[in-house]
Amino acid sequence: xxxxxxxxxxxxxxxxxxxxxxxxxxxxxxxxxxxxxxxxxxxxxxxxxxxxxxxxxxxxxxxxxxxxxxxxxxxxxxxxxxxxxxxxxxxxxxxxxxxxxxxxxxxxxxxxxxxxxxxxxxxxxxxxxxxxxxxxxxxxxxxxxxxxxxxxxxxxxxxxxxxxxxxxxxxxxxxxxxxxxxxxxxxxxxxxxxxxxxxxxxxxxxxxxxxxxxxxxxxxxxxxxxxxxxxxxxxxxxxxxxxxxxxxxxxxxxxxxxxxxxxxxxxxxxxxxxxxxxxxxxxxxxxxxxxxxxxxxxxxxxxxxxxxxxxxxxxxxxxxxxxxxxxxxxxxxxxxxxxxxxxxxxxxxxxxxxxxxxxxxxxxxxxxxxxxxxxxxxxxxxxxxxxxxxxxxxxxxxxxxxxxxxxxxxxxxxxxxxxxxxxxxxxxxxxxxx
Amino acid sequence: xxxxxxxxxxxxxxxxxxxxxxxxxxxxxxxxxxxxxxxxxxxxxxxxxxxxxxxxxxxxxxxxxxxxxxxxxxxxxxxxxxxxxxxxxxxxxxxxxxxxxxxxxxxxxxxxxxxxxxxxxxxxxxxxxxxxxxxxxxxxxxxxxxxxxxxxxxxxxxxxxxxxxx
Numbered sequence: 001x002x003x004x005x006x007x008x009x010x011x012x013x014x015x016x017x018x019x020x021x022x023x024x025x026x027x028x029x030x031x032x033x034x035x036x037x038x039x040x041x042x043x044x045x046x047x048x049x050x051x052x053x054x055x056x057x058x059x060x061x062x063x064x065x066x067x068x069x070x071x072x073x074x075x076x077x078x079x080x081x082x083x084x085x086x087x088x089x090x091x092x093x094x095x096x097x098x099x100x101x102x103x104x105x106x107x108x109x110x111x112x113x114x115x116x117x118x119x120x121x122x123x124x125x126x127x128x129x130x131x132x133x134x135x136x137x138x139x140x141x142x143x144x145x146x147x148x149x150x151x152x153x154x155x156x157x158x159x160x161x162x163x164x165x166x167x168x169x170x171x172x173x174x175x176x177x178x179x180x181x182x183x184x185x186x187x188x189x190x191x192x193x194x195x196x197x198x199x200x201x202x203x204x205x206x207x208x209x210x211x212x213x214x215x216x217x218x219x220x221x222x223x224x225x226x227x228x229x230x231x232x233x234x235x236x237x238x239x240x241x242x243x244x245x246x247x248x249x250x251x252x253x254x255x256x257x258x259x260x261x262x263x264x265x266x267x268x269x270x271x272x273x274x275x276x277x278x279x280x281x282x283x284x285x286x287x288x289x290x291x292x293x294x295x296x297x298x299x300x301x302x303x304x305x306x307x308x309x310x311x312x313x314x315x316x317x318x319x320x321x322x323x324x325x326x327x328x329x330x331x332x333x334x335x336x337x338x339x340x341x342x343x344x345x346x347x348x349x350x351x352x353x354x355x356x357x358x359x360x361x362x363x364x365x366x367x368x369x370x371x372x373x374x375x376x377x378x379x380x381x382x383x384x385x386x387x388x389x390x391x392x393x394x395x396x397x398x399x400x401x402x403x404x405x406x407x408x409x410x411x412x413x414x415x416x417x418x419x420x421x422x423x424x425x426x427x428x429x430x431x432x433x434x
Numbered sequence: 435x436x437x438x439x440x441x442x443x444x445x446x447x448x449x450x451x452x453x454x455x456x457x458x459x460x461x462x463x464x465x466x467x468x469x470x471x472x473x474x475x476x477x478x479x480x481x482x483x484x485x486x487x488x489x490x491x492x493x494x495x496x497x498x499x500x501x502x503x504x505x506x507x508x509x510x511x512x513x514x515x516x517x518x519x520x521x522x523x524x525x526x527x528x529x530x531x532x533x534x535x536x537x538x539x540x541x542x543x544x545x546x547x548x549x550x551x552x553x554x555x556x557x558x559x560x561x562x563x564x565x566x567x568x569x570x571x572x573x574x575x576x577x578x579x580x581x582x583x584x585x586x587x588x589x590x591x592x593x594x595x596x597x598x599x600x
Contacts (some may be wrong), residue, residue, distance in 0.1 A: 258543030
């Protein structure tokens, strides 16, 4: 057995057998083995040995902070292991030390391609814990902006996947459309990127006529722009051939491995929490759950493409049905009062003081609320002990769960297929690493 | 609790008897606390249940309750695609003996969740053959999500590169 082989085996050995802390200096041993390596080995026929290649963490196609350790036989992938931890910011620990309101801003930074959606997911979990509900107008606005966030996130997935396999134009076109959505955020929310739009029991502010008009104007031109992009890719032989048949996964495997969202629907499982566990106002809206049966990279791409069209349908319905009324639930001890009332009335001043200083005090208990984010099932599990901050907040982030399927999807493919497969999973490292 | 879940919990009680130690419901979330030794059978039972199969393991994660007895909890979420139902399982373990049998044999997708739980709480999962650190360095000694780990971290616990290169 050559030294190369020893290194390779060492790298794949699990450092922890069954219990206890991993032994110290595992990597150092590895490095030592590499340094001690007989220099004559470099004259060996490289094709006789498996090669270990570290792709990322700073490779542009690995989303910045994902590292994939590959074991290659020539150009064929024998195995590939995704490694996380280069971005870990400890959000779950931070959540335990902040009030429920304070954590809203952190949810923006989880899946930074669709901040509003994360805001909504988190706030629904908190509202479920508190046992309150935002009024219908707030729910409609939330749905509308969440769907815009889905479009914006899919646009990035769509464009980046195309760029990863070599089509640069589409990325620029997608970002042009995404900019328009950010302009809408700017108008409606006041921030382009980190929105922090929701509040417990309502929203930061109401939507104006101007905001609604901007959304309508966007919807009027978007399907046509999407068609242009679609035409560019769907009739592109290179894109088609690189995506078809790569990263195959059957419906049973996809479920067993914990795939959710467009990735799961690409394998033909019609699981969509918007319809299966309805939240917000999805019960009142008419939309289709998109599925494809092939289970390859191309199928996942088609699902995302069609979902954007469904989102356009949903936002249109929300604008039509948007009810009038308040956007804040009438729960004085749980919902932050309006500032103008805080300045002029004693009761509101006291409530504001109590909520800001001690937080909303939910009952003791555990709740789990999941939403269908653009990447899959985004869930928040809150363990409460009746204090102003969560005792434990677990974020079930879809990208984390989707990434662990990567070794299964990559096996037997060529190096260049990694990009198409990774692009088709559409991970965001912000929530995979949390 | 709706009818489907009621039936399911009843059949679990029939099947496992004293293995089911508690059933709670809060805001429509049903949590079944099971003893550690039956967790693999219980998850297999849920996956293969004819009336309401749960083919999707959504999440596995730890909670540090910080009590003297049964300090740690491991929670499991399962979703039934056919019946649109969700059920939560929970296992309680003591600090001195913080290990729960791995369910990777039943749900291969639980592997990373268990790794994350191990990384953050130090709970081990015998049977998981890839139980490495998830986010923290391999040689890291502490478990950051335990309640006795300070929010600002432990100074010097992660060696930083020396100034001017190694």
